[in-house]
Amino acid sequence: MLDSFTFENPGYFWLLVLLPLLATWYFWKRNLQQAELRLSSVQGLKSQRSILPVLRHGLFALRLIALACMIVAMAKPRSSDVSTRTSSTQGIDIVLSIDVSASMLARDLKPNRLDALKEVAAEFIKGRPTDRIGLVVYAGESFTLTPVTSDKALVLAALEDLRYNTVLENGTAIGMGLATSVNRLKESTAKSKVIILLTDGVNNAGFIDPKIAGELAVEYGIKTYTIGIGTNGMALSPIGILSNGQFRYGMAQVEIDEKLLQEIAVTTGGKYYRATDNEKLEEIYEEIDSLEKTEIEEFKFTNYEERYRPFLLIAGLLLIFELLLRFTIFRSFI
Structure with a gap:
C-alpha cells in the first residue's frame, strides 16, 4: 500500500x-499575549482556579496541525496503480519432436x-510465455500431438498425458519425426522457427531419410537442435x-546415431x-532456452489518484474548530 x-x-x-x-516563538511569547493588571493586594479578591488558561494553548496546537495538513496537501500526495503490457517483437515458433518408442522407458x-x-x-x-509451441511424437511413424499454439495449458496437458502405447508402430523413425515437425512449421510467419528433436x-523405421528431412528444414529456414x-x-x-503385458527389463547396449544427429x-x-542423466538433460534445455531468446517489449501504464483533498478538509475543519473555540469558550482570553 505505502509503496504506491x-x-x-x-x-x-x-x-x-x-x-x-x-x-518556539509561541512558547517564548506566551506570557505576553494577555494584558496584565497590577494590584497592591489581592487579599480581598475571591480566588477561583480554572483549567481554561492551560487549555487555551491547545488553540495554537490546532493551528499548527492545520498548517501541517496544508503543507502535506501542497506536496500533492497521490496513490499510483501500475499496470504492464508486454508484446513480443520477435516471436519464436518451437516444435518439440519426441521419441516415444519402447526404449524411452529405459531406466538410466x-x-x-x-x-x-x-x-x-x-x-x-x-x-516461454510469449512463444508458440507444438508437440510431435514419433516411434516407427509420427504424428502431431498438438499444433503450434500459444495455448500453453493445452500443450502442457498433452505433454503430461504422454505415455508409451502400441498405437504407433515400434521403431525409431527419426526422419519421419523431423519431417512432421518441419510440416508443422513450414507455413509459420514467425521470425524464428526451431525444432528440438530428441531420440534415444x-x-x-519410416520412409523418409533423416538427411532429406534436414534439407527440408534448411529450405524453410528452420533451425534444429x-x-x-x-x-x-x-x-x-x-x-x-x-504374460501379463508388462515389460521385462534387462541390461541392453545404448545405441544412438550421434553422427546423424550432429549432421x-x-x-x-x-x-x-x-x-x-537427468541433470545433463535439464542443463541442455536451459542452454537451448538461453540461445533462443524472444525479444519482449514491455509497456508500463501508471494511473494516479490524487489524495490531497482529505488533508485540505482536515485543515479546514481544524481552523473552523479553533475559531469556534477562540470566540466562545476562550473568548475571555483573547
Whole structure:
C-alpha cells in the first residue's frame, strides 16, 4: 500500500521546518499575549482556579496541525496503480519432436527417459510465455500431438498425458519425426522457427531419410537442435513382454546415431547435445532456452489518484474548530 503512495511536490515538506520555529516563538511569547493588571493586594479578591488558561494553548496546537495538513496537501500526495503490457517483437515458433518408442522407458534416467524428459520439457514450455509451441511424437511413424499454439495449458496437458502405447508402430523413425515437425512449421510467419528433436536410438523405421528431412528444414529456414538421450554403455531397458503385458527389463547396449544427429544439427544451424542423466538433460534445455531468446517489449501504464483533498478538509475543519473555540469558550482570553 505505502509503496504506491507518492508525492508530486515533495519539496514543500521543507516548510514543516517552520512549525517547530513557530512553536518556539509561541512558547517564548506566551506570557505576553494577555494584558496584565497590577494590584497592591489581592487579599480581598475571591480566588477561583480554572483549567481554561492551560487549555487555551491547545488553540495554537490546532493551528499548527492545520498548517501541517496544508503543507502535506501542497506536496500533492497521490496513490499510483501500475499496470504492464508486454508484446513480443520477435516471436519464436518451437516444435518439440519426441521419441516415444519402447526404449524411452529405459531406466538410466530417473524414473525413466520419457518421464524425465516430460518434467524438463514442461519447465521449458512454462519459461516461454510469449512463444508458440507444438508437440510431435514419433516411434516407427509420427504424428502431431498438438499444433503450434500459444495455448500453453493445452500443450502442457498433452505433454503430461504422454505415455508409451502400441498405437504407433515400434521403431525409431527419426526422419519421419523431423519431417512432421518441419510440416508443422513450414507455413509459420514467425521470425524464428526451431525444432528440438530428441531420440534415444538410431533411425530404423519410416520412409523418409533423416538427411532429406534436414534439407527440408534448411529450405524453410528452420533451425534444429538434436538431443541424444541415454547413458554411455549399458542401460536397464525393456527387452521383452511378460504374460501379463508388462515389460521385462534387462541390461541392453545404448545405441544412438550421434553422427546423424550432429549432421542434422550442423546442417540446419542448430547444435547437438548428449543427455546421459537427468541433470545433463535439464542443463541442455536451459542452454537451448538461453540461445533462443524472444525479444519482449514491455509497456508500463501508471494511473494516479490524487489524495490531497482529505488533508485540505482536515485543515479546514481544524481552523473552523479553533475559531469556534477562540470566540466562545476562550473568548475571555483573547
